[in-house]
Amino acid sequence: MTTAATPEDLARLFVERCNANDADGIAALYEPDAVLGYPAGSTTVGREAIRALFEKAAPMMPEMKVEETVPTLYFDDLALTATRPADGTGGRAQVARRQPDGTWLRILDRPE
Numbered sequence: 489m490t491t492a493a494t495p496e497d498l499a500r501l502f503v504e505r506c507n508a509n510d511a512d513g514i515a516a517l518y519e520p521d522a523v524l525g526y527p528a529g530s531t532t533v534g535r536e537a538i539r540a541l542f543e544k545a546a547p548m549m550p551e552m553k554v555e556e557t558v559p560t561l562y563f564d565d566l567a568l569t570a571t572r573p574a575d576g577t578g579g580r581a582q583v584a585r586r587q588p589d590g591t592w593l594r595i596l597d598r599p600e
Contacts, residue, residue: 515539
């Protein structure tokens with residue numbers, strides 16, 4: 489399975505895996521104790537809960553496209569990424585952490 493070599497890779501991989509209805513692949517983009525602000529108004533905590541959520545949600549989601557990114561902010565092994573929502577809704581922002589092997593995983597995700 490492809491891993492994120494940069495924090496920006498996470499958005500592309502997320503879109504690819506959502507479009508493929510790959511809940512396991514989506515969950516693999518998150519740290520084990522990650523927090524996802526989805527569905528709207530609630531939080532989903534932990535990789536397994538994120539996988540279960542997308543197992544149900546991904547097949548019902550419309551096809552996604554990779555959105556335009558804004559410049560990533562770095563602090564040590566943390567990165568704040570964001571995209572400009574193509575659908576005009578709110579803002580999408582994520583915090584990712586560099587893993588010991590140099591890859592990146594999401595730890596906080598606000599997709600809407």
